[in-house]
Amino acid sequence: MVAGNGLDALRDRLRSDPKVTSTRYEEWFTSLSSETKSTVLRVGLERATEVRTLAHEIRRLYEIEQFHPGAFRLFNVDLAPQFRYCVETGTSPVPERDLRVLDLAIPETALRDQDVTALTVDGDRLGDSPEAVLTALDRRVQTADPDVLRCSTARIIPFCHEQANELGIDDFRLGRADGYEKLAGSSTYESYGQVGHSPARFRVPGRAVVDESNSFLLDESGIPGLLDLVERSWRPLQETAWGSIGTILTAIQVRTALERDVLIPWNKWEPEQFKTVATLHEADRGGFTFAPDVGMHEDVVQIDFGSLYPNIMCEYNISPETVCCDCHDSDDVPGIGYSICDRDGFIPNVLRPIIDDRASIKREIAATSDPDRRQNLQARSNALKWILVSCFGYQGYRNAKFGRIECHEAINAFAREILLDAKETLEAGGWRVVHGIVDSLWVQPVDGESQTPIPELCDRISERESIPLELEDRYDWICFVPLRDSDAGALTKYFGRVAGSDELVTKGIEAVQRSTPTFIEALQRDLIWTLDRERSPEAVCERLYHGIQTLEAGDVDPQNLLIRKRVSKSVEEYDQRTQTVAALQRAKDQDLPRHPGQDVEYLVVDDSRRSKERVRLAHEPLREFDTEVYRTLALRAGESVLRPLGWDRSDYRRYLNGITTLSLEGFQ
Incomplete structure (x- = not known):
């Protein structure tokens, strides 16, 4: 789709382009804030893969030769081919029956060594020779007729076809027709400061290929969660599986926009509005943070606002076309004075069904006694959780199709105000806030004061804010950990024991860090349980010493x-x-x-x-293994447990150096 002046001349020029099969004029809204439709030129092409090529030509060649730069605005350019087909033709990609899934796995070293005998199907080895394996694989695929091939790596697809070709197995195929196609090569990308790697992608005719090494959402929500997102976004299963959370959120927004006859901009062209220094200073702030009270606290309650940021966007109608609109000059956003239009916002229209559906799913999880049903519901809930988690940050993303920095600032402003109001209400009810961040508060009863029950306070705050405040957990005790090189509290590092259960909560410490070896993780959890039993830093130190002795004796796998x-x-x-x-x-x-x-x-x-x-x-x-390296890691894990108890590095090292005879606690 092309909008702008000079469309007739552009249309004449495009008629001679061999890539173009048709052109016609249509009426569409060109932005979320448009009140009337505009005439745009729809350009049909021979191949979907040529859409971006033609878009670049229009922008670089035709504008330079016949028009002035910026004469045209281009829409619906960078939609994935299968997704484009679904949304433009109204073809639902949602399966009409339960999908048949076949699991294919192979070690990376076997791929390197061209050893197809290491391949497993649903966990089963297929044979001892390449011919036997490939013949059995072909038979298994034809018999099972799977809809989805869930692969440990998508490289299995070309590898098996190439091996079959070399061995002269002519009728071998993993799809419902012959051959396979390489969709994209491997690539490296950066997202939110993290470097990621996207492996090469392949497809076979008639089946979806889901690559476990290239699907965050598969890992978090499984096939049921992916299918829920397919239904919401209309991205086919394979595209949904390899898509990022932001990609899926954008697809849901794209589908909603097209249903409202709004075109999808190729590039976001709306700049950040001018701000005074005072407004910039007030607006350029993050969410609510209340520095944790470092140490061990007993009888602590954690309360969370349910989907706080998405609910703020819905409750206060925050959307790119409603914030700082041209038709209002009101002071609606606390602290920064932005106005918010009262017409129905696009973003709330996208998010409200997701929020409501997840709340309904969580209620059903609590009510069901069927473990299979609960697992399926939890997978769907996890998928929706990640969409809701990302929707706020996406408003500040520079390339978001429907993002705007003023929305991001307004959401933070409301969130800060809501948390501060909640803090005041809790304190008036006899509770002390020991930590708070973003949408969560940890509170403890104040000695000598009567306490209003937490459920009653949550109901009061929820009713006032029209956003649910829920009791997340009660803790027998909880420790807030200081920063490694400071006495100030780390915002996201704590551990404790959930009241009335044999469950620990561990956030940010070594036990939940992805780089931590399994032995160190287990040791740190053991130290926490020791603290739970003994409430003594000395007992923790003795248990730590026992772990170090185990390392030094080489008694660790x-x-x-x-x-x-x-x-x-x-x-x-x-x-x-x-x-x-x-x-x-x-x-x-x-x-x-x-x-x-x-x-x-x-x-x-x-x-x-x-x-x-x-x-x-x-x-x-x-x-x-190098004992000294792992001793250092063990000491670091022990330090995280001991520092909230008031023991610094010199304290626990001095105690460890002085141990000659351990108590029985060290050997339990």
């Missing part, structure tokens, strides 16, 4: 000491010779290169070396 790190750049770009760089060099030498955004797993065997010999990769034979 090296598989439980593997360190996993995310690669941020290629091995050649690193300046320091770290353990991770040694692992990357080792992987490269074994023809298993790691790209930025991928993980590398290794065991540190001799940290005194600066070569690749200081580590071993996860798939290599693992025997010896």
Whole structure:
């Protein structure tokens, strides 16, 4: 779609373009704030893959040759091909029956070694020779007739076809017709400051290929969660599986916009509005934070606003076309004075069904006694949770189709006001806030004061704000951890015991960090349980010493000491010779290169070396390990548990150095 002046001349020019099959004029809204439709030129092409090519030509060639720069605005350019077909033809990609899924898996080393005998199907080995494996695989696929191939890596698709071709198995196929297609090569990207890696993508005729190594949403919500998002976005299953959360959210917005006859801009052209220094100072702030009271606290209650930011967007009608609109000059946003139009906002229209459906799903989870049904519902709830988590940040994303920084600022302003009002109400009810961040508050009864019950206060605040405030958890005790090099509290590091259960809560500490070896994770959890039993830093130290003794005696399976790190750049770009760089060099030498955004797993065997010999990769034979490296990790994990108790590094090191005879606690 093209809008602008000179459409007749452009249409004449496009008629001679071999890529173009048709042109016609249509009436569409060209923005969310448009009150009347505009005449636009629809351009039909021979192939969907040529849409972006023609768009660049219109922007760079036709404008320069016949028009002035910026003469045209282009719409509906960068829609994925299958998604485009669905939304433009009204064809639903939602399956009409339960899908049949076949799991294919193969180790990375087997791909490197061209060893197809290592392939498994639904966990089963298929044979001892390549011919037997491929023949059995072909038979299994034809018999099961799966709708979805869930692969440990999509590289299985070309690998199996190539192996079958080399062996002369002519009728081999994984699709419902012959062959396969490479959709995209591997690539590296950056999102919210994190480097990611997208593997090459492939498809086979008639089946969806879901790559476990390239699907965050599959990992978080499984096939049921993906199918829920397919129904909402109309992105077919395979595109949904490899799409990011932001991509799926955009697809839901695109579908909603097209249903409202609003075109999708190729590039966002609305600039940030002019602000005074005072407004900028007030608006350029984040959400609510209340520094945690470092230490151990008993009888603590955690309360959370349910989907706070999405609910704010719906409750206060925050949307790109409603914030700072041209038809109002009111002071609606607290602190920054932005106006908000009273016409129905686009973003609330997108989010409200998701919020309501997730609330309904959570109620059904609580009510059902069927474990299979509960698992399916939880998967759907998880998928919707991630969409709601991302919708706020997406308003501030520079390339968001329907984002606007003023919306982002308005949401934060309302959130700060809501949390401050809630804090005042809780304090008036006899509770002390010991920590608060974004949409959560941790409160403790004030000694000597009578307390209004938390459920009553939650109901009062929920009614006032029209946003549900819910009791998330009660804790027998909870510890807020200080920053590593400061006495100030870390906003997202705490641990404790949930009241009335044998459940720990652990946030931000080593036990939940993805790089932490399994042994260190288990040791830290053991230290926390020791604290729960003994309420004594000395007992924790003795248990820590026991863990260190186990390391020094070599009584730890090296598989439980593997360190996993995310690669941020290629091995050649690193300046320091770290353990991770040694692992990357080792992987490269074994023809298993790691790209930025991928993980590398290794065991540190001799940290005194600066070569690749200081580590071993996860798939290599693992025997010896560097005790000092893992002792340091153990001490660091112990420090996180001990510092909220008032013990700093010198305290626990002095105590450990003084231990000669351990109490029985150290050996339980």
